Amino acid sequence: MAERKVKELLAGSPLVTVISPTATPALRQYHEQGKLKWVPREYAEGDLEGAFMVHAAANDPEVNKSVSAEAKARGILANVADHPDLGSFIHPSVLRRGRLLIAVSTSGAGPLAARTIRKKLENDFGTEYEEYLDALYFMRKMIQEQVSNSAARQKLLRKASSPGVLEPPSQGEFRPWSPEEIKQWINDNQEE
Ligand SMILES: C[C@@]1(CC(=O)O)C2=NC(=C\c3[nH]c(c(CCC(=O)O)c3CC(=O)O)Cc3[nH]c(c(CC(=O)O)c3CCC(=O)O)/C=C3\N/C(=C\2)[C@@H](CCC(=O)O)[C@]3(C)CC(=O)O)/[C@H]1CCC(=O)O
Ligand SMILES: NC(=O)c1ccc[n+]([C@@H]2O[C@H](COP(=O)([O-])OP(=O)(O)OC[C@H]3O[C@@H](n4cnc5c(N)ncnc54)[C@H](O)[C@@H]3O)[C@@H](O)[C@H]2O)c1
Structure with missing residues (x-):
């Protein structure tokens, strides 16, 4: 999950920090290439100081809850992977064709339904x-x-x-x- 979000973020902004004891091979590689900063430890309160936006994507609901509480207290934009209501925004399924961008959201009703609709649109809006x-x-x-x-x-x-x-x-x-x-x-x- 975190890897997918990082890939989207790196497309627009070079200032990404990943805080997690473990990281996927792709995330480790980005870190080694200097494309992001990986802090190999658990999240601790205060980590959001100076951040513009946070993605809480730990596999522990309590951790995501704490991250969202700190984000709220600091007025930072937050996406919470397992508990969308605790965040301030959610992600759509995205179809890109060069300058064309189509975003499909089911407003949290069903992420995989959003993917299915996006895939249908791929046929109507080809390369x-x-x-x-x-x-x-x-x-x-x-x-x-x-x-x-x-x-x-x-x-x-x-x-x-x-x-x-x-x-x-x-x-x-x-x-x-x-x-x-x-x-x-x-x-x-x-x-x-
Ligand atoms: C569209 C897409 C965009 C993206 O993430 O980039 C997206 N989820 C995608 C995939 C996906 N999501 C899930 C699986 C595993 C399925 C399985 O195996 O069961 C997979 C498949 C995979 O990961 O491959 C499970 C899942 N997702 C959420 C929850 C929690 C909940 O619903 O409460 C759970 C249960 C977790 C659990 O219980 O463990 C929540 C959210 N997912 C959203 C977006 C937001 C609502 C968007 C909307 O409603 O339209 C929202 C609210 C939050 C957010 O992320 O902002 C992307 C498709 C990209 C594409 O291919 O086009
Ligand atoms: N929004 C979506 O589309 C979507 C899709 C799939 C899963 N999910 C949700 O996203 C979350 C992550 O799923 P995943 O499949 O990426 O899990 P994963 O197990 O692959 O990754 C979780 C990561 O969180 C890290 N972590 C655990 N405790 C931590 C802590 N205290 N501080 C910092 N990092 C910590 C782990 O080291 C690991 O790297 C789950 O809550 C899952 O329900 C959401």
Whole structure:
């Protein structure tokens, strides 16, 4: 559990400390590579001093309870793996396709149901979305740079995201537009 959370955290923030007498091989490796700090002992009150956020993921409910109490007293964000109500946030099941991020939560009703729904969405939102959103990003950047009239720009930006324009195919690969094609589209669709 802790290993999964650490992997998510390391994707965004380099300042992770793991306090636990034991650690998985992957966590030990991160520690050796200097990607996180592992303190090989049991949690002790005061450990949360200076922390922004804590994940209580010990296999001992009493320990998780103590961690959540200290977090509450210090006003620190807390996720409590075995007792979500004691924490201040819970984790969704996450689907990423490049710039697209879809988070599924059942609000604690059933974590594995959240996973099943996420897996269903994987079929509807395939890898073509990565290229589509990169292309949309590039197209919107070009519109922003090239169209100075704000009303015309707004119309074009909306149109660029609407169905039938630059959109991922229902099947097969996405074909991005060249800069020349985008320029042409801007010229053809610009209204005063
Ligand atoms: C979605 C996902 C995200 C993630 O964790 O990243 C997630 N749990 C996942 C997996 C998973 N969870 C569990 C197993 C073992 C199953 C088994 O073997 O029985 C597995 C499978 C595994 O670990 O592989 C058991 C479990 N989970 C919680 C409890 C306590 C309770 O329900 O009270 C217990 C019982 C523990 C026990 O009694 O021992 C609680 C939470 N789990 C949540 C999220 C939050 C609610 C989200 C929601 O409701 O939508 C919440 C509240 C807290 C939180 O974590 O924030 C991720 C799927 C990722 C994916 O694949 O997409
Ligand atoms: N939220 C979820 O999705 C989810 C999924 C699976 C399990 N869980 C819950 O998460 C918790 C951990 O599950 P796991 O499968 O990772 O267990 P695990 O046994 O693999 O890991 C527990 C870790 O806690 C450490 N630990 C024990 N006592 C400690 C203490 N006093 N101070 C610091 N560290 C201590 C252990 O050394 C171990 O490394 C359990 O409460 C379980 O019910 C939640």
